[in-house]
Amino acid sequence: MKAIALFSGGLDSTLAMKLIIDQGIEVIACNINTGFGSTKDRLAHMKNMCEQVGAEFRSVDIRDEYIKEVLFSPKYGYGKNFNPCIDCHAKMFEVAKRKMEEWGASFLISGEVLGQRPMSQNRESLDKVLNLSNCDGLLLRPMCAQSLEPTTPELEGWVDRDKLENIVGRNRDRQMELAELFGLKDYEAPGGGCLLTDEKFSNKIRDFIAHDTFTVEDIPTLKYGRQLRLPEGAKLIIGRNAEDNDILEAIQNKKFIHITTELFGPHCLLSANANDNDKVLAAKLMLAYCKQDFEGEQTLMFGDVGLTTVSDLSRHDAQKYFI
């Protein structure tokens, strides 16, 4: 008997897997990559948690499908920011369900706890997720199973319902107790949860879609660097540090051109369709962020084309363009 767990790296989904593994069932921890979650740190953390409970870790990339079918048209709307949590959960279960046959699994599990999150984990939301994902009966939530209707794995006797949990609400005492009981270590997930719940990141998406069509390749252009919208419509991205600069430099996206300089300074991206006024402004702003002293005119390269200008703007001047 095998189950697929929706796995985010959090304590609840780890405990849910352990409860099922302890009933002699093989569990594949399925992390769904929407493009707005995992950082490198999180990946290492997820693998560590899986090792501790004996689950196999797999990641499934749904970025394209997520953008096309969920992000901009959620049936149940958004949470506080750009987070379409109910539709997102449903999509994740739908994807996991699709994997069942390929991976030889008989049911799905998740770490959801009834009432833990007012918006996305109340009874009504859990039901909506079930309906939307068409997983009815096959989706078992071990952490609060005893408070929910019995599912197929319980009714069929694949799992013992009495050994599942009855956790309801926001209190985490029982989770802590179980973590201790199972001897879990380092279970605090490193920062950087879902970016869609972040207000600033949500504003960046809103700004992007007000000017352009958003596709998978555009995700990194929102994640790194200072983000500016210039007066005549172009978007400028200015690397903040060496890591940003390296990542921005590696981006190949037809919507953007690279701006480079011989000076010690940031790597920048500018909308490929920027007009001349925005290009000159971008050059001046980029020079404002150079860390090297210089005098007089400077030539910056916009792709293969040079643009020469003086630096007469400051970082303070850049502020009004920040998204």
Ligand code: SF4
């Ligand atoms: S927080 Fe993000 S990843 Fe989690 S359900 Fe909401 S939108 Fe999806």
